[in-house]
Amino acid sequence: MSGRVKLAAWISIYCLAYPGIAHAQQQVVGAPPEAQNMKLVGTSDLQARSAYQPTIHHQGDRWIAYIGHHGGTDDIPSPVNPQTGKAEPNGTSIVDVTDPSQPKYLRHIPGQEGTYEAGGAQMVRICDGKALPKGDRNAVYMLRTFGGEAHEIWNVADPANPVLITRIAGLKDTHKNFWECDTGIAFLVSGAPDWRTRRMTQVYDLSDPAHPQKIRDFGLPGQEPGSTGAVPTELHGPISTGPSGNRAYFGYGTNKGGFLQIVDRDKLLNGPKEPTPDNLRSPEISRMPMSAFNGAHTTFPMPGMPIAEFAHDKDGNSRDIVMIVDEAILNECNEPRQMVWFADVTVENRPMMISSYTVPEASGSFCERGGRFGSHSSSESMAPIYYKKMAFIAFFNAGVRALDIRDPYHPREVGYFIPAITAVTDKRCVKIEGKDRCKVAIQTNNVETDERGYIYIVDRANTGLHILELTGPSRAVAGLP
């Protein structure tokens, strides 16, 4: 053979072998997790329920994880709860994580019947009664969604025996709520039946959780009842900085046409409430449109970040930053990359994107592994241990990624953890020539941290809860020994 023919032969062999190489990146049951500067501390299988929001609460001398679930799967719409022996629609898991190496599953509260996004009880937030202005001081309140039809408040002072307090029902959808524990003001992501969008905001005073007081409906002009013309992108979720910061940051869109909306909280709460276009515009300070390729799942504010590089500048050495996390929704990279963005909102009417972060696809052939690859959500704890220093990003089949964000102009990955799959990890499929082709991969969906520094990640594909800690040089970023 001539040299050229030999080269062609080698190229052919490589091309034939390449799918095998990519295939080798697929996870298999029994293989160890993949990790750098993070390690596994403990796990709970969460009864093999697809998981969304974890919220970790320091409750007396215990640490309790409250975990919201999506609906069940077509194969198992209502998994059996081993504690009751009954099939229960996915709802809320309550897990004692005081000893993170030995999590104790305390209770499952069933949610709405339905599969995937249609059922379950995805979202959960916790406030102590003693923190709320009019709460029962002995109570611990859990605000959760009930599928798409209601918001519920439970007393979980005894987390093994929760008691339903009240219900806000009659909705066509719900999603990623925010609740200020010091004021009781709640920004409920709801689908009010007469609005033209699936998701908008209902602002409630939940300072006395037993007696919810509605303040107003809020959304974008064009979404309100009776309007015509184009309907703006639906809400994903807001995060408020409370009365002291007087801002609420709303993220709109999921994986398309998203934007960040900066809202004057005081005007929102106390301004005219009738949902006219003018009244809806009134509390808005500015909007920052994103690419049509990206949406805003999480808009996490970090006001007043000192920027080392700007330390000697006479002005602008501290910046107000919002971290925006897109949500990937299609399996196997069938959409533009969904990732993480950092916006400088110091000059509020001229917010500007300053940096971005994504997992390098080639570092794990993630488009070939199966399921979603891209970002979904970030940790939202504002506890000092990580706030404005590190962010943890759920990245579906790339697991959780730990970022050093001390310089938000140049975020840097300092660790990651991709859990192993198990026998219960659910498949994810794409259409090939009209037929389903399925793969099994971890789908790290959401992440949260606690004040001790543990990192909690949960899996959308039923693999459960993984509790992690930082190791090696990543600990120094947070100032941990």
Next chain:
Amino acid sequence: MRRELVIATAVVALGALSGVAAYEHAASRQDEAGWREIAWPFPRDGWPAGKAFHCGTAACGGDIEVYVRPKIGFCNCDRGVADDDEVDRVADLDLMSEHFAPLAPGHVVQLADMPGRIRAYDLKMSDGSRHAAFGIAVSRRCDLLIAVAHGKGAPPELRRAVLDFLGSSKMTGWITAAMDGR
């Protein structure tokens, strides 16, 4: 041996190019009812461009344009296109104008075996002219197929012409293939 390989490769490549050219030519031809494929007229947005068609014959009831494309993953996976608000929200009317108002409640419709809804609108264009328009959204699981049509004729004729065209075997085949990612 090497020369034969080169010749064979060239023949295959030329054949493939000829096939593509023939297909393109056939696709751009006007069909019996007067429909002709035209270039997608809108700037890039969140979804890939779809197909655009024009019909200017009396059989269509006058000048009509139809734009059709899949929006993969954009549908409520369980409810599908359950109400008219969903059609307002997703049906691409805003590509033509931000200003549109429904003329009446929508109706159930089926395209390529996918259920959904069709709704009539009054579309106010940037030059002040008004057009009748129809927005159509049908779904399969979490995926949407969107069609939007506008013309200067009366709404009933426009609706009939658009549904006849989208229900043709050629369009049904394309819609099915597009939804399957082919």
